[in-house]
Amino acid sequence: MPVTENIGRRQSIPILYTRGTHYEVGFDVGRTFGALIQSFIKSCETLNQEYLPAYETQEGRQAYEDTLNNLKTNFPQYIKELEGIADGSKIPFHKLLLLHIDDVILAAVKKEGIKQPTGCTSIAVNMKNGAILGHTEDALRDTLNHFYFVSAHIVSDKPQGRWNVKEEKFTSLCYAGHLPGYTMNYNHHGLVFSINTISAKNLKPGKTPRHFLTRAMLGAENFLQVQQILRDSGVGAADGCSVNMTFLKQEGDRLFHNVEVGPGVNSNESQLSALTISPGEDFIHTNEYQRLKLEQGNEMMLVSSKERYKTLKNYIPPSTKEDVITMLGDTSHPEQKVFRTQQNDYVQTIAVGIFDCNEKTWSLYADNPTSNEPLVVMPLVLQNTKSN
Structure with missing residues (x-):
């Protein structure tokens, strides 16, 4: 059961001021907000019901690896930043990267994502x-x-x-x-x-x-x-x-x-x-x-x-x-x-x-x-x- 159902809408937005390398900044984010990140990963339906099962397939894993290799070539500093968040929050890196790959991994397994009126x-x-x-x-x-x-x-x-x-x-x-x-x-x-x-x-x-x-x-x-x-x-x-x-x-x-x-x-x-x-x-x-x-x-x-x-x-x-x-x-x-x-x-x-x-x-x-x-x-x- 998502935590948000129990605590209502909180009037709270924490802020972190941080300076360092990409990895250091990511680590500080993960360490500071580890409880929030762990709570979100546990309750995120799209991750747990859609992206992780797709990741466990051959086609999904290939899409994940192809995307990761591209990012390591062109944006290695942001991969290091995400690794820092993962290490600081003690969440497996692949779960965090899947949140960023989003529905693209579902396209690899020819599956549509959760169809809801999301957006801003x-x-x-x-x-x-x-x-x-x-x-x-x-x-x-x-x-x-x-x-x-x-x-x-x-x-x-x-x-x-x-x-x-x-x-x-x-x-x-x-x-x-x-x-x-x-x-x-x-x-x-x-x-x-x-x-x-x-x-x-x-x-x-x-x-x-x-x-x-x-x-x-x-x-x-x-x-x-x-x-x-x-x-x-x-x-x-x-x-x-x-x-x-x-x-x-x-x-x-x-x-x-x-x-x-x-x-x-x-x-x-x-x-x-x-x-x-x-x-x-x-x-x-x-x-x-x-x-x-x-x-x-x-x-x-x-x-x-x-x-x-x-x-x-x-x-x-x-x-x-x-x-x-x-x-x-x-x-x-x-x-x-x-x-x-x-x-x-x-x-x-x-x-x-x-x-x-x-x-x-x-x-x-x-x-x-x-x-x-x-x-x-x-x-x-x-x-x-x-x-x-």
């Missing part, structure tokens, strides 16, 4: 009086109360991975046992971003899981680097997602961007579609491709995405932080709510984040933001800037 909602508002990126973090209910902040400063003695990164400094909301980068995040270069999961129909084992691409984004300094990371030339993404972002330190007018990422099924690079949200514009993304013409799986996710999108489009276009908070807290739809807390729902909104790009703050809510104060309002501390 992101809203970007690019106005002079309100430059906001808001995001609901929606996940399977096993994830409720199983997340934390990691604020890390990673310094390596030599360039790491295919993008030759020596230093990373970021803060990320992380699911228990997962690498940073796949939820809400910012780095000291001023990159702020959120992720929407998209369920592409055709997944490609052996390529780069989306979670590793978004982990690599935490080292990006500009939009060109982000596109390079997501395109992943030479390999390509194994699955799909949508990235919503802005750069706080960019010169000239503020721009937001949305990049839809599709798996590199018949190519050695990801499929990408980038959209720029200019001053005076707003943008909404849920969990479906709006521009890439790809076949999508998980019909329940698509239905939920379309209904949430329709609900939000019924509002007057947002122009302020308050508008975004109201929209992300919407519970008007009888089934496909934007903020999801129905007791028996397989999917829950576990947190809501509001990045205020003018004030340079990140507000994090553990409950509906329309009726609760944020648990924390953190300053976005950037390179060469001083925090109070």
Whole structure:
């Protein structure tokens, strides 16, 4: 029985400040949050009922090994980071990597994953009086109360991975046992971003899981680097997602961007579609491709995405932080709510984040933001800037 059924929705989000190598940072995360990670691994239905049985098959193990070999070649530092989490939390490494490979391992055994309306909602508002990126973090209910902040400063003695990164400094909301980068995040270069999961129909084992691409984004300094990371030339993404972002330190007018990422099924690079949200514009993304013409799986996710999108489009276009908070807290739809807390729902909104790009703050809510104060309002501390 999942622990979350017994303790309810906790008003608690722990944070770890850590500095070191990739392995050292991972180990500190695992050691600090070991109880949360162990609890999540024990209660995670998709891992225990879907991914681990697939891993025990010949086809699944081959997909796992092909993916791991690719990652050791291109992102060895993040494999070391995940090894650190595994060692620190005393969880077998393969269980943590399977969480990142996700439904791709099921594609190898020709099996579909649990079909539930998972996914998140992101809203970007690019106005002079309100430059906001808001995001609901929606996940399977096993994830409720199983997340934390990691604020890390990673310094390596030599360039790491295919993008030759020596230093990373970021803060990320992380699911228990997962690498940073796949939820809400910012780095000291001023990159702020959120992720929407998209369920592409055709997944490609052996390529780069989306979670590793978004982990690599935490080292990006500009939009060109982000596109390079997501395109992943030479390999390509194994699955799909949508990235919503802005750069706080960019010169000239503020721009937001949305990049839809599709798996590199018949190519050695990801499929990408980038959209720029200019001053005076707003943008909404849920969990479906709006521009890439790809076949999508998980019909329940698509239905939920379309209904949430329709609900939000019924509002007057947002122009302020308050508008975004109201929209992300919407519970008007009888089934496909934007903020999801129905007791028996397989999917829950576990947190809501509001990045205020003018004030340079990140507000994090553990409950509906329309009726609760944020648990924390953190300053976005950037390179060469001083925090109070």
